[in-house]
Amino acid sequence: MQFEVDENGYFGQFGGAFIPEMLHPNIQELQDQYLAIIGSDQFKKDFDHLLKDYVGRPSPLYFANRLSQQYGTQIYLKREDLNHTGAHKINNTIGQILLAKALGKDKIIAETGAGQHGVATATVCALAGVECIVYMGEIDIARQKPNVERMKLLGATVVPATSGSKTLKDATNEAMRHWINHPDAHYIIGSTVGPHPYPDMVAKFQSVISAEMRLQLKEKTGNTNPDAIIACVGGGSNAMGAFYHYLDAEEVRLIAVEAGGHGVASGATAATTQIGKSGVLHGSKTLFMQTKDGQVVEPYSISAGLDYPGIGPSHAHLFETKRAEYISINDEEALQAGVELCRLEGIIPAIESAHALAALSTIKFKREAVVVVNLSGRGDKDLETYITKAVY
Amino acid sequence: MNKIIQLFKEKQKDVLAVYFTAGYPALEDTLDIATAIANNGADLVEIGIPFSDPVADGPTIQNSSKLALDNGMSVEKLLEQLEGAKKGIEAPVVLMGYLNPVLQYGVEAFCEKASSVGVDGLILPDLPLAEYESEYKDIFERYGLLNIFLITPQTSDKRIRQIDSISEGFIYMVSSTSTTGAKTGISKEQEAYFERIQKMNLKNPTLIGFGISNAATFQQASQFSNGAIIGSACIKAIEKEGNAAVHAAKFVKDIVA
Numbered sequence: 001m002q003f004e005v006d007e008n009g010y011f012g013q014f015g016g017a018f019i020p021e022m023l024h025p026n027i028q029e030l031q032d033q034y035l036a037i038i039g040s041d042q043f044k045k046d047f048d049h050l051l052k053d054y055v056g057r058p059s060p061l062y063f064a065n066r067l068s069q070q071y072g073t074q075i076y077l078k079r080e081d082l083n084h085t086g087a088h089k090i091n092n093t094i095g096q097i098l099l100a101k102a103l104g105k106d107k108i109i110a111e112t113g114a115g116q117h118g119v120a121t122a123t124v125c126a127l128a129g130v131e132c133i134v135y136m137g138e139i140d141i142a143r144q145k146p147n148v149e150r151m152k153l154l155g156a157t158v159v160p161a162t163s164g165s166k167t168l169k170d171a172t173n174e175a176m177r178h179w180i181n182h183p184d185a186h187y188i189i190g191s192t193v194g195p196h197p198y199p200d201m202v203a204k205f206q207s208v209i210s211a212e213m214r215l216q217l218k219e220k221t222g223n224t225n226p227d228a229i230i231a232c233v234g235g236g237s238n239a240m241g242a243f244y245h246y247l248d249a250e251e252v253r254l255i256a257v258e259a260g261g262h263g264v265a266s267g268a269t270a271a272t273t274q275i276g277k278s279g280v281l282h283g284s285k286t287l288f289m290q291t292k293d294g295q296v297v298e299p300y301s302i303s304a305g306l307d308y309p310g311i312g313p314s315h316a317h318l319f320e321t322k323r324a325e326y327i328s329i330n331d332e333e334a335l336q337a338g339v340e341l342c343r344l345e346g347i348i349p350a351i352e353s354a355h356a357l358a359a360l361s362t363i364k365f366k367r368e369a370v371v372v373v374n375l376s377g378r379g380d381k382d383l384e385t386y387i388t389k390a391v392y
Numbered sequence: 393m394n395k396i397i398q399l400f401k402e403k404q405k406d407v408l409a410v411y412f413t414a415g416y417p418a419l420e421d422t423l424d425i426a427t428a429i430a431n432n433g434a435d436l437v438e439i440g441i442p443f444s445d446p447v448a449d450g451p452t453i454q455n456s457s458k459l460a461l462d463n464g465m466s467v468e469k470l471l472e473q474l475e476g477a478k479k480g481i482e483a484p485v486v487l488m489g490y491l492n493p494v495l496q497y498g499v500e501a502f503c504e505k506a507s508s509v510g511v512d513g514l515i516l517p518d519l520p521l522a523e524y525e526s527e528y529k530d531i532f533e534r535y536g537l538l539n540i541f542l543i544t545p546q547t548s549d550k551r552i553r554q555i556d557s558i559s560e561g562f563i564y565m566v567s568s569t570s571t572t573g574a575k576t577g578i579s580k581e582q583e584a585y586f587e588r589i590q591k592m593n594l595k596n597p598t599l600i601g602f603g604i605s606n607a608a609t610f611q612q613a614s615q616f617s618n619g620a621i622i623g624s625a626c627i628k629a630i631e632k633e634g635n636a637a638v639h640a641a642k643f644v645k646d647i648v649a
Binding site for chain 1: 443444445446447448449450454458461466467468490491492493494495496497517518519520522523541542543544546547548551566569570571574
């Protein structure tokens with residue numbers, strides 16, 4: 001099975017670069033140069049150095065003893081929540097800011113849902129001393145206030161996206177429009193979505209997660225491979241990072257958890273693989289929720305980071321080839337799993353990551369099985385949601 | 393012969409193309425507006441297929457697209473409405489929209505139906521050149537539909553030559569690197585770009601679009617090309633209080649007066 005991107009930017013039948021001509025020079029430049037830049041010795045040196053001394057990598061792989069007892073299996077948490085800025089998003093933004101500098105760009109645009117990618121982008125822009133504009137849906141600005149203030153404190157300009165559902169999808173539209181109008185900028189996409197080479201490039205930057213997991217598992221269990229890896233999927237970057245070095249290891253179960261919202265059949269969901277169809281959105285051919293007429297259906301999830309109508313093309317390929325399993329977890333289940341982690345392990349997870357944790361209740365693993373849950377982010381930003389919505 | 397090709401055979405200067413969004417301001421306005429545009433001096437009618445996420449469009453067309461969808465416009469509905477246009481509209485008709493609604497309708501079925509209701513060409517900004525050539529060119533050609541490509545101030549000469557070589561009908565020259573309706577007026581810098589393209593002596597005619605909003609900018613743009621395309625300004629004119637088709641007619645008359 002082929003899981004790497006092909007020369008035309010496709011993963012199986014998904015991917016490509018469906019962009020208006022206005023963006024062609026920028027995308028062509030990236031396509032032509034990204035592999036050479038990120039493969040260069042200088043880039044690798046700078047990237048590794050910043051991940052280690054600035055982000056605090058490697059992130060720990062923690063054996064969650066009480067959680068393991070609760071579920072009768074061996075559960076490890078990959079602690080992306082302990083990264084600088086509180087989530088896996090910084091792995092990608094460090095990579096992309098170095099890439100932008102190599103391309104001679106000194107203006108950065110980004111979109112954000114939960115604000116984690118926005119904060120991670122604002123952070124690397126401060127670090128690099130470049131201008132930063134972050135588009136964020138008006139609704140997300142209201143439900144993720146602390147992250148909005150963090151971005152501003154870091155010197156970024158936060159622009160509300162007021163079109164459509166006023167969430168991540170629309171922030172992405174606005175960021176793309178801004179890029180069309182300002183082609184001298186670099187657009188730091190936050191997930192494995194968008195036109196080629198973004199899905200592949202973002203996956204490569206996030207692949208540090210599974211590269212570390214291999215070494216850490218070898219040390220702790222004697223085997224580089226776990227029995228299963230569980231990660232949540234909005235666009236899919238933390239999951240792709242956690243799966244990346246295991247894609248060809250077929251004995252490793254890859255479990256991707258989508259946001260069910262109020263339930264897959266409720267009409268208020270972000271469970272793309274359950275109700276989505278193949279089409280073209282945000283520059284690539286992929287699976288997303290749409291009407292019969294091809295209009296994008298507004299997603300819903302309690303988690304702003306998973307509130308996106310599609311998944312990246314590499315995930316669409318993993319879904320179609322059945323290399324990964326896609327399940328959905330509803331708001332309530334995620335909140336419960338989040339509270340459970342607080343009580344059993346003293347870790348407050350992001351509500352995005354709580355979706356991955358909730359999969360432990362729906363899938364039964366053997367007692368000796370080694371299961372890694374990618375704890376993609378911390379829950380500080382979600383305190384208000386926990387306080388108002390969770391029962392504890 | 394395809395009506396777009398016919399048009400440029402007969403008219404090489406001051407060709408006026410006018411865009412509006414199907415199903416806006418009211419669902420059943422499409423034909424009346426198209427007819428008003430065609431009968432009052434426009435040489436080519438460009439009908440927008442609304443899409444929920446129009447990334448190449450500014451606020452005016454975002455808004456008209458959203459309201460058209462809220463009104464119940466769809467690809468199916470539009471093609472149905474156009475059935476009635478065959479007799480009433482002499483000017484060539486081009487449909488402009490994003491790829492996904494066409495994909496979901498089925499590219500072949502779409503082309504077949506569009507062609508049968510008198511559509512002459514398509515503009516799908518997010519359908520890339522390479523993809524068109526490998527996947528869709530044969531289908532478009534089978535149904536006599538021309539695919540109109542865009543070029544921008546940033547498009548390289550080499551790519552412009554490539555686009556020119558596979559284009560038929562005309563080339564859509566985007567006047568600045570922007571979304572639709574973002575700027576008005578034409579700067580010296582833009583004129584230099586128009587002159588550069590003029591000197592390339594392309595085999596296809598060119599129409600300049602984006603930022604063309606009135607008689608003055610239409611005239612100015614036409615000096616450097618075979619004519620121009622007006623979109624957002626027409627939408628703004630027809631969304632005023634009153635009869636949309638009457639507004640459309642007056643808008644076009646004022647441009648060609």
